[in-house]
Each structure stands twice: as structure tokens, then as C-alpha cells.
Amino acid sequence: MKIHDRNIYKILIKALKEWVAKDPFRESAIIAYYAIFSLPGLLVVIITSAGYFFGNDAVNNHITAQFSSTMGVDTAEQIQNIILQASEAKNSVLATIIGIIIMIVGATTVFAQFQKSLNTIWEVKIDESKYGIWSFVKIRLFSFGLIVTIAFLLIVSLVTSALLSAFGNWLSGHFSETFFVALQIVNIVLSFIIITVLFALMFKFLPDAKIKWNHVWIGSIVTAFLFNIGKFGLGLYFGTLNPGDGYGAAGSIILIMLWVSYSSMIVFFGAEFTRAYADFISGKVVPTEIAKSDIHSNSM
Numbered sequence: 001m002k003i004h005d006r007n008i009y010k011i012l013i014k015a016l017k018e019w020v021a022k023d024p025f026r027e028s029a030i031i032a033y034y035a036i037f038s039l040p041g042l043l044v045v046i047i048t049s050a051g052y053f054f055g056n057d058a059v060n061n062h063i064t065a066q067f068s069s070t071m072g073v074d075t076a077e078q079i080q081n082i083i084l085q086a087s088e089a090k091n092s093v094l095a096t097i098i099g100i101i102i103m104i105v106g107a108t109t110v111f112a113q114f115q116k117s118l119n120t121i122w123e124v125k126i127d128e129s130k131y132g133i134w135s136f137v138k139i140r141l142f143s144f145g146l147i148v149t150i151a152f153l154l155i156v157s158l159v160t161s162a163l164l165s166a167f168g169n170w171l172s173g174h175f176s177e178t179f180f181v182a183l184q185i186v187n188i189v190l191s192f193i194i195i196t197v198l199f200a201l202m203f204k205f206l207p208d209a210k211i212k213w214n215h216v217w218i219g220s221i222v223t224a225f226l227f228n229i230g231k232f233g234l235g236l237y238f239g240t241l242n243p244g245d246g247y248g249a250a251g252s253i254i255l256i257m258l259w260v261s262y263s264s265m266i267v268f269f270g271a272e273f274t275r276a277y278a279d280f281i282s283g284k285v286v287p288t289e290i291a292k293s294d295i296h297s298n299s300m
Contacts, residue, residue: 223270
């Protein structure tokens with residue numbers, strides 16, 4: 001089915017109406033709350049996984065630089081302290097094992113909450129009669145796998161950025177500035193592709209609904225575009241107004257929660273757009289084997 005300009009407008013309007021109706025502010029606040037408790041484990045798992053290939057220091061510095069560019073140096077330093085404290089060795093083998101388990105559970109909790117939110121958007125829910133311990137374990141294992149996938153995408157981002165940076169330094173000494181600018185554009189495009197793939201994986205596998213890849217890719221591209229605009233806007237907002245100043249020592253935590261909350265609202269709109277697009281193309285939502293339809297769900 002061809003998508004005309006008028007149809008795109010209808011899809012956008014439907015997505016916006018559904019997004020507003022499902023109270024994204026409340027749900028994004030819940031995600032931000034869970035993210036604070038999941039953050040130490042999430043960062044350690046990502047850094048450990050990606051660091052195995054690229055070195056913990058390089059991955060740590062890359063993550064810190066991302067936080068610094070968006071939320072400022074103080075928040076980036078707070079993130080470094082969180083990573084350092086979460087990574088400290090325990091006093092015994094038993095304490096280490098317990099710490100790792102708690103860390104993994106904490107790291108996967110925010111993805112489990114995201115799954116509930118996406119299920120609401122797709123109007124499906126877990127069928128309690130089919131949901132047992134093994135289903136819970138599978139969901140947590142998948143969430144952990146998604147975290148490892150993020151680590152892999154981070155590796156790709158690090159490698160490409162390093163190669164392009166080295167190539168750019170070489171170009172600057174041999175060619176005009178035009179080549180250097182072109183290389184920066186390539187870097188931006190690659191980063192956009194990586195973010196799009198990440199959203200595609202989330203939209204495809206987190207909800208308990210059978211969603212086609214062609215529906216997912218359209219929604220992921222839209223989400224990645226909005227996410228990058230939002231990231232730029234948040235960077236300006238935090239850099240200009242610094243809303244964490246009024247909270248004293250807790251300012252860094254507040255900034256992290258604000259960033260997660262605003263970013264989550266963008267992701268939820270992207271998911272609503274994916275749903276609206278899928279409805280326009282096929283008009284039917286099929287739950288997975290352990291889920292059932294929840295058509296009467298009208299709020300997050």
C-alpha cells in the first residue's frame with residue numbers, strides 16, 4: 001500500500017492523539033525512576049561487555065563524554081563515580097556472585113518496564129495463565145541480551161568513530177577542509193544508523209506483539225530522527241538553564257531523571273507512530289504466544 005502525504009499526516013495525527021491519551025508524562029517518570037536504580041548495573045554490564053573488545057577505559061570515556069555533552073561535566077563526573085563504585089570488587093566470592101545477580105536484575109528492570117509500556121501502546125498484555133517462572137526468566141534473559149546488543153553497537157560506534165577520527169586527521173594534512181566536513185557527515189550518518197537499529201530492536205522484540213520488520217523500520221527511523229533533535233535540544237536546555245542547580249547535591253540525579261524522562265517520551269511517541277503505521281498498513285495486532293489482546297487498555 002502506498003503512503004501519500006495525506007496518509008502520513010493522518011498517521012502522525014493518530015500517533016499524537018494516542019500518545020497524549022496514554023499520558024506519556026506519567027509513564028516516562030516511571031521509567032526515569034527505574035532508570036536511576038538500574039543505571040549502575042546497566043552501565044557496568046555495557047562497559048564490561050564492550051570493554052572486553054575495546055578496553056574498559058575507552059568505553060568508559062566514550063560514555064562519560066556522551067553524558068558530558070548532554071548534561072554537563074558535573075553530571076558526567078557523577079556517572080564516573082557511579083561506575084567506579086558499582087565496579088568495585090566485593091570481599092568474598094559469595095558477595096561477588098550476589099552482587100553480580102543484583103546488578104543484572106537491576107540492569108534489566110528498566111527494559112522490563114519499557115516492555116510494559118510498549119505492551120500498553122500495542123494493546124496487549126501478558127496472559128497470566130501462560131506466564132510462569134520460565135517466562136519471567138526468558139524476559140530477563142532477553143533484556144540482558146538487549147543490553148549486550150547495546151554494548152555491541154557501542155563497540156561499532158567506538159571503532160567507526162576512532163577510524164574516522166584517525167582518517168580525518170590524515171585528510172586534514174593532505175586535502176582541503178571539504179573532505180573533513182564530508183567525513184563528519186559520514187560519522188553523523190553512521191551514528192544515526194546505529195541508533196535506528198537500537199530502536200528497531202526495542203520495537204520489534206520488547207512488546208508482546210508480533211510486529212513486522214517493515215513496520216518497525218519506519219517507526220525506528222522516525223524515532224531516531226526525533227531522538228537526535230531531542231538530544232540536541234536537551235543539551236541546549238541543560239547547558240543554558242542548568243535545571244539541576246536548584247537541587248544542590250542531588251542536581252546530577254535530577255538531570256539524569258529529566259534526560260531519561262524526556263527521552264522516554266520521544267521513544268513512546270515513536271512507538272505510537274509505529275503502531276499507527278502498522279494499523280494503517282495491516283490493521284491488526286497479533287499478540288505473542290504468552291500474551292493476549294488488551295483492546296480496552298486506554299492509559300499507561
